Amino acid sequence: MLSVATWNVNSIKARLEHVTTWLRDAQPDIALLQELKSEEATLPTQEIEDLGYNIAALGQKTYNGVAILSKYPIDEVIKGLPTYPQDEQARYIEAIISTSAGAVRVASVYVPNGQSVDSDKFHYKMLFFERLRSHMQSLLAYEEPIIIGGDYNVAPAPIDVYDPARLDGTICYHPAERAHFRSLCNMGYYDAYRIKQPDTQQFSWWDYRGGAYSRGHGFRIDHLLLNAIATDQLTGCHIDEAPRQQDKPSDHTPVIAVFKD
Numbered sequence: 001m002l003s004v005a006t007w008n009v010n011s012i013k014a015r016l017e018h019v020t021t022w023l024r025d026a027q028p029d030i031a032l033l034q035e036l037k038s039e040e041a042t043l044p045t046q047e048i049e050d051l052g053y054n055i056a057a058l059g060q061k062t063y064n065g066v067a068i069l070s071k072y073p074i075d076e077v078i079k080g081l082p083t084y085p086q087d088e089q090a091r092y093i094e095a096i097i098s099t100s101a102g103a104v105r106v107a108s109v110y111v112p113n114g115q116s117v118d119s120d121k122f123h124y125k126m127l128f129f130e131r132l133r134s135h136m137q138s139l140l141a142y143e144e145p146i147i148i149g150g151d152y153n154v155a156p157a158p159i160d161v162y163d164p165a166r167l168d169g170t171i172c173y174h175p176a177e178r179a180h181f182r183s184l185c186n187m188g189y190y191d192a193y194r195i196k197q198p199d200t201q202q203f204s205w206w207d208y209r210g211g212a213y214s215r216g217h218g219f220r221i222d223h224l225l226l227n228a229i230a231t232d233q234l235t236g237c238h239i240d241e242a243p244r245q246q247d248k249p250s251d252h253t254p255v256i257a258v259f260k261d
Contacts (some may be wrong), residue, residue: 005148008034009251032108032149036065060090066108083133101261109150129180145230160220192237193226233259
């Protein structure tokens with residue numbers, strides 16, 4: 001079995017104890033992390049390597065940052081979206097993982113939040129989605145399992161937000177964002193959680209403000225998207241809320257998929 005997780009840790013340094021504890025307990029074979037908020041030179045690599053993980057990262061001071069952690073060798077690392085070379089933000093990293101069952105292509109992606117619908121940051125989010133789609137489409141030519149995990153900053157359907165009527169048109173649940181996410185699925189990627197949990201309402205992100213977690217005011221915006229080959233090997237997918245229940249947690253919690261060898 002191969003387990004792959006995605007988790008926006010919201011500062012690898014601030015949450016290092018949370019991250020190492022979770023890695024030690026959950027033991028994912030591959031962990032795709034987002035929002036490291038650290039340059040590569042200052043990442044706490046020793047603490048992670050001591051747990052048996054190899055690391056590939058694209059860091060950035062204070063903001064963004066993505067990483068791939070793997071118990072298997074990491075090869076052919078691509079840092080940054082090839083279809084968006086002018087992007088200065090650290091939001092995408094891709095690699096080949098050489099598992100005992102064969103090669104798996106994985107990527108960790110941190111889609112921009114967009115801030116507000118009338119802002120330049122929302123335009124940047126739309127552009128990023130377009131460039132991401134173009135690259136993900138090119139990957140479909142590979143005859144290998146592909147897993148693109150990350151914080152996509154969009155809840156795809158009404159079941160994925162706590163109040164779809166009130167939230168419709170707001171950030172992370174705007175029709176334009178949902179359309180971009182659908183376009184990824186429509187061209188040949190599958191939402192691992194929805195494949196295995198078609199009717200379950202569970203969230204992966206809760207705002208720090210207003211007691212959102214205790215009130216159940218969440219969004220499912222962290223996803224593992226799979227090509228058909230990876231989908232055929234999928235045996236389960238769940239959201240682990242335990243890290244969100246800790247003291248001073250990330251506002252996100254891990255999503256984990258399991259695949260047969």
